[in-house]
Amino acid sequence: MSKHSDVIIIGGGIIGNATAYYLAKKGLSVTVLEASKDIGIGGSSRNGGGVRQSGRDTRELPLAMWGIKNLWPGLSEELGVDVEYTQKGNLRLGKTEAHQKILQGLTDKAVSCGLDVRMINGDEIRAINPYLSDEVTCASWCPTDGHANPLTATLGYYKKARELGVRFITESPCFELRKIKGAIRQVVTPDAIYEADKVLVAAGYDSRKLLATVGIDVPMMPLKMECLVTEAEPPMFLQMLGTAEADFYGHQSKHGSFVFGGSSGFEPFNKDNGTPISSSIGASCTCRGIIKYFPALADAKIVRAWAGWLDDCADHVPVISPVEEVPGLYIACAFSGHGFGIAPAAGYNIAEMIADGHSTIDLSALRYDRFKPKQ
Amino acid sequence: MKSINDRSQDIGPLVSQTDDGIIICRCEEITKGEIRQAIHDGMFTVNEIRRYLRSGMGLCQGQTCGKLVKSLIARELDVIPAQLDPANSRSPMRPVEMKVLGNEEVHHV
Numbered sequence A: 001m002s003k004h005s006d007v008i009i010i011g012g013g014i015i016g017n018a019t020a021y022y023l024a025k026k027g028l029s030v031t032v033l034e035a036s037k038d039i040g041i042g043g044s045s046r047n048g049g050g051v052r053q054s055g056r057d058t059r060e061l062p063l064a065m066w067g068i069k070n071l072w073p074g075l076s077e078e079l080g081v082d083v084e085y086t087q088k089g090n091l092r093l094g095k096t097e098a099h100q101k102i103l104q105g106l107t108d109k110a111v112s113c114g115l116d117v118r119m120i121n122g123d124e125i126r127a128i129n130p131y132l133s134d135e136v137t138c139a140s141w142c143p144t145d146g147h148a149n150p151l152t153a154t155l156g157y158y159k160k161a162r163e164l165g166v167r168f169i170t171e172s173p174c175f176e177l178r179k180i181k182g183a184i185r186q187v188v189t190p191d192a193i194y195e196a197d198k199v200l201v202a203a204g205y206d207s208r209k210l211l212a213t214v215g216i217d218v219p220m221m222p223l224k225m226e227c228l229v230t231e232a233e234p235p236m237f238l239q240m241l242g243t244a245e246a247d248f249y250g251h252q253s254k255h256g257s258f259v260f261g262g263s264s265g266f267e268p269f270n271k272d273n274g275t276p277i278s279s280s281i282g283a284s285c286t287c288r289g290i291i292k293y294f295p296a297l298a299d300a301k302i303v304r305a306w307a308g309w310l311d312d313c314a315d316h317v318p319v320i321s322p323v324e325e326v327p328g329l330y331i332a333c334a335f336s337g338h339g340f341g342i343a344p345a346a347g348y349n350i351a352e353m354i355a356d357g358h359s360t361i362d363l364s365a366l367r368y369d370r371f372k373p374k375q
Numbered sequence B: 001m002k003s004i005n006d007r008s009q010d011i012g013p014l015v016s017q018t019d020d021g022i023i024i025c026r027c028e029e030i031t032k033g034e035i036r037q038a039i040h041d042g043m044f045t046v047n048e049i050r051r052y053l054r055s056g057m058g059l060c061q062g063q064t065c066g067k068l069v070k071s072l073i074a075r076e077l078d079v080i081p082a083q084l085d086p087a088n089s090r091s092p093m094r095p096v097e098m099k100v101l102g103n104e105e106v107h108h109v
């Protein structure tokens, strides 16, 4: 097996897989190294499937908007896998005046970036989604938001990239990046040393340790999030939902099941005796939150619950950047809990950045060296 | 032991079989043929097949079909089943209504 390719990507999540696909489409040879046995084992298979622009930081909003306009609508066809993209809007719900304030603030920011999002009242909300309880009094409404299936999207990019000749090697935890004559050249795993002139680190939170081997740091923290899914229910609504306080978020999937994410507030403090575990209070707490907004779901049965890690950046915005001080090195991590929705656009633009030296969307606000201490 | 880590290895062509139409995952109605196709699409682990096709994601959570899926992968990739990990198990053990799961008592003083 050849250990040399044009580009090595570290991390077989949706960011690594999508970038590999777009690079292969440009004719470059690509090797993806994945630490675990399963492609897409990280956040990419564990997220809530939100494809949103509303609520996004203005620095990543252009990427989110571009992807929703140009890539998501045709993605199932392009990958030959149903990614279940559903563009029926996002309601971010509130019950109190404090909620209204939060929602108004987010809305004003997004409008200033040219996004069609507006505040609506209780009656307008229930005209869009009649299942919401009367306690819900305000919401931000973004009709171009939506959701998709993270599992088929992540594995769809993998399947298509593999078809185009991208080499995926699982159980290959990279532990060192090596420079030769000042430029990036080698990626070391327990079994082999791989070589390329360009290396993309897209390994979620674990990118940090790896980048440290060439003296680069991205300030981020691992943060646990929990999700649950119900059995299939008759079709009720198609919107993506969230709340001002972020007590839960979710949607009904094409299959009929409801996928919800939520938290108890204790996640950072869960027991960890060497193996981090979920707490039994998490799913219960999320259920209570959901029932308050959706009394009709009280009888829906939960079939599965799980948790995943976020790579939460110091400023909660991703790092997508070339590293000029280590020529040939690129970073795409710290997606801070919202990397699924922007993954196609991120992958497309990262591929351009690596292959052509510039990208369709200006990514300079997402540079790795943007972090400055307090004055 | 043969490794399945190189996902570009040649596993030969997908040859259709007379019983490709039988249902392997009863909850989600996934057939043997669909699972074999998924393996040839590159899904080499039980977890990947499950995420790609939903096999083992229904009411019984793979308690019935888990072993069958594993043996199909093993045969298609020409490895021993013991080499493959089972799909991740998740709580709850049985489906539970939201109002029951959410009914755990909370004492706010």
Ligand SMILES: Cc1cc2nc3c(=O)[nH]c(=O)nc-3n(C[C@H](O)[C@H](O)[C@H](O)COP(=O)(O)OP(=O)(O)OC[C@H]3O[C@@H](n4cnc5c(N)ncnc54)[C@H](O)[C@@H]3O)c2cc1C
Residues within 6 Å of the ligand: A010, A011, A012, A013, A014, A015, A016, A033, A034, A035, A036, A039, A040, A041, A042, A043, A044, A045, A046, A047, A048, A049, A050, A051, A052, A172, A173, A174, A175, A202, A203, A204, A205, A206, A207, A210, A225, A226, A227, A261, A307, A308, A309, A310, A332, A333, A335, A336, A337, A338, A339, A340, A341, A342
């Ligand atoms: C519970 C939850 C809910 C979420 N909800 C949403 C949502 O609704 N909308 C949204 O847009 N986003 C959401 N997200 C965030 C989204 O899932 C992530 O931002 C996105 O999947 C990031 O993709 P990634 O490829 O960067 O990371 P990952 O999918 O984590 O992939 C990183 C990969 O790198 C591998 N790796 C790690 N270290 C090494 C190494 N040393 N060598 C080789 N490989 C390595 C890992 O095994 C992993 O497969 C959610 C996340 C979670 C956890």
